[in-house]
Amino acid sequence: MEPILSARDVSFAYDNYEEKQLPPIVLDDISLDIQPGEFVAVLGHNGSGKSTLAKHFNAILLPTAGTVYVNGINTKxxxxxxxxxxxxxxxxQNPDxxxxxxIVxxxxxxxxxxxxxxxxxxxxxxxxxLKAVGMYEYREHSPHQLSGGQKQRVAIAGIIAMRPKCIVLDEPTAMLDPQGRKEVLQTIRQLGGQFGITVVLITHYMDEAAQSGRVVVVDNGKVILDGPPRQVFSHVELLKSVGLDVPQATELAWLLRQDGYNLPDDILFEEECVQAIEKLLEEHHVSH
Amino acid sequence: MLKDITIGQYFPGHSVLHRLDPRMKILLTIGYIVMLFTVSNPLGLGVGILFLIFAYAISKIPPKMITKSLKPVIPIIIFTTLLNMFFVKGDPLVDWWIFHISRQGLLTAVVMTIRIICLIAGTSLLTYTTSPITLTDGLERLMKPLKKIHFPVHELSMMMTIALRFIPTLIEETDKIMNAQKARGADLESGGVIQRAKALVPILIPLFVSAFRRADELALAMECRCYRGDVGRTRMKQLHYSWQDGVAAAVTVLCIGMVVVVNIFAPVVF
Incomplete structure (x- = not known):
């Protein structure tokens, strides 16, 4: 299948990086293919180049070297x-x-x-x-009457109305409260499942990335990890070394493993962690 | 405190006047104003007043809103009344010291006052019954022919829409900045006019900076949604003249016609 988004050897640098105090090279020879229908989370700390990468998928920025194809079209x-x-x-990011x-x-x-x-x-x-994002009842409201999460859902509705093949979300939950984050994330997950839209979610929240189908970790303009969440988050040391966290459940399991407890290394969610520890305690009990 | 400011004086409702096409309402309001100022006879003025009362009655706008809309123009009304009363020459009525009031002066003063009141009440009715966004829409479509002489009609209406959209956002922001500055010991409420104006500087500067940042992001978001001016642009909401617009136009034209007839055949009084 032909990828919907494809970056080939993409490098990017701002020409006036000195006055803006930016790193000279933001993207460094990135190659990445995203298949139709995928739900990809792009993780990275501030300044890692993840937002810059996102802006290449929409022809807001053009690569300094290499090419980006969107739905087979060269962004140049x-x-x-x-x-x-x-x-x-x-x-x-900012819903406002x-x-x-x-009017909505x-x-x-x-x-x-x-x-x-x-x-x-x-x-x-x-x-x-509007029905797809659950904001149909608010269609005649004015945006300032809505909460942050609702505004962000309206923004998503504005995009899916174009019937895009792919939607790129640049830290859509960074400015929202927990309730708003939950709403928006649920809507995003629905996009992939119900409408078959390819989703690229730029985020620095680990729990959001854990819900995706594929995690791409970007650091210093390079892709350092790429794979399903379980596989990516099992590299706890590597993630920590580039200033990223892992989901709390993964971290707990990792810490326990460090102390010699026999826990699996692909724990992502709390329930899994609870079950694994329960199992461990039972075994412990039996052996005594 | 700042949140209480409402921009535009839209008064939501479902009356016939609310449902009229904004273009028709704008045109009729202009017609009405012209009529008010061409009237030359008490009978014609009476028609104008009756028309306004009738319009307010079917709009179901509470009459106390008229006084509310008149409040800010009271100084202007008093000023023109006095000016007309004392400076129009004619048959003297009062002649005392430096004050000379003529019969004609008194009459012009009364007529002018009625005209201004009708003018304000009439145009307020337009803004009471039309939401700012509909009004912008109507204006854009009315001014469409001006595009031929390269008048930026679409750009102007887009600017108005964005301004309307961001007024509440910026008011909220101003509130936040004021609180932040107060928390750092800024004194915004005491002192004379100059001191208070100076105290506004630390509020306005961050507000401007943030407004520019917002503008930048908004422009990017608009580009991402394929905005390219009005090249090949369609609108979701189409405006259609209905039979009600026809009736409204007929009634207004009838009124104007009556005034014209009265103007021609009745004696010119003022």
């Missing part, structure tokens, strides 16, 4: 810019700064209006998208 093809942006929608209109449904319609979709079709797709 300027006359296909709107095809690219329609194939790969992008959701940003990406809503344009004063008008905002969801914004992209479709820009694309010149006929009015009846816009109406249909707006309703459909």
């Amino acid at each position: 093809e300027e006359d296909r810019l709107y095809d690219i942006r329609q194939s790969a929608g992008m959701v940003f 700064n990406q809503l344009v209109a004063t 449904e008008e905002d969801v319609a914004f992209a479709l209006e820009n694309l010149g979709v006929p009015p009846e079709e816009i109406r249909r797709r707006v309703d459909e998208s």
Whole structure:
């Protein structure tokens, strides 16, 4: 299958990095293929280049060297810019700064209006998208009446109304409270499951990454780990050495293993950890 | 405290006036204003007043809203009234020391006052019954022909929409910054005018910086949603004139016609 997003030997550097106090090379020879329908989490600490990478998937930034293909289109093809942006929608961190209109449904319609979709079709797709993110009842509200999580869901609806093949979310939960994070994450997971949209989630929350199908860890502009969450998070030392955490359950199991307890190294979620420890305690009991 | 500020004076409702097409409402309001100022006879003015009362009655806007909308213009009304009363020359009524009031002056003063009150009440009715966003929409579509002479109609309406969208956000932000500065010991409430104006500087600067940052991010988000000005742009909500718009137009045109007839055949009084 042809990958939906594909980065080939991509390097990127800002030309005015000195005045902006940025590292000279933000992306360093990255190659990454993302298949249709995948749910990929891109992990990295601040300044690792993960947001820069995300901006390449939408032709906001063009690589200094190498090529990026979105749905088979080279992002350097300027006359296909709107095809690219329609194939790969992008959701940003701050929910307030990406809503344009004063009414929720008008905002969801914004992209479709820009694309010149006929009015009846816009109406249909707006309703459909708002229902998909569970914000249909709020369609006539104004954005400032909504909570952060709700605003972010509206922003997601605005993107999926374009019917993109892929959606790139750049730390969509970083400014939300726990309740909002939960709502948004649930919506994101639904996108992949229900609509078959490829999801690229840029995040620094380990528990969000743990729920994905594939984790890509970026550090210093390089991909250092790439694989299913269980496999990636089993590299506890490596992750810690680049300033990242692992999910708490994984960390607990790792610490216990360090002390010589026999626990599996692919624990991700709390329940698994509880079961493993219970099992261990039982064995312990039996042996005494 | 800042949250109490409402921009625009929209008064939500479901009356016929609320449902009229914004373009029609704008046009009719302009027609009404022109009519008010061409009237030359008490009978014609009476028609204008009756029309306004009728419009307020079917809009179900509480009458006390009229006084509310008039409050800020009271100084202007008093000023024009006095000016007209004392400076229009004619048959003297009062002639005492430096004060000279003529019959014509008194009449013009009364008529001017009524005209201004009707003007304010009439235009307020437009903003009471039309939400700011609908109004912007209506204006954009009305001004569409101006595009031919390269007047940036779409850009202007986009600016207005974004301004309306960000007013609550920026007000909230101002509140936060004020609290943050107060927490650091800023004194915003005491002192004279100059001192208070100076105290605003540490609020305005962070507000501006953040507004620019927001603008930058918003522009990026708009680009990502394929915004490219009004090139090939469609709208979800189409405006359609309905039979109600026709009736409203007919009633208004009838009123204007009556005023014209009165103007021609009745004696010119003012």
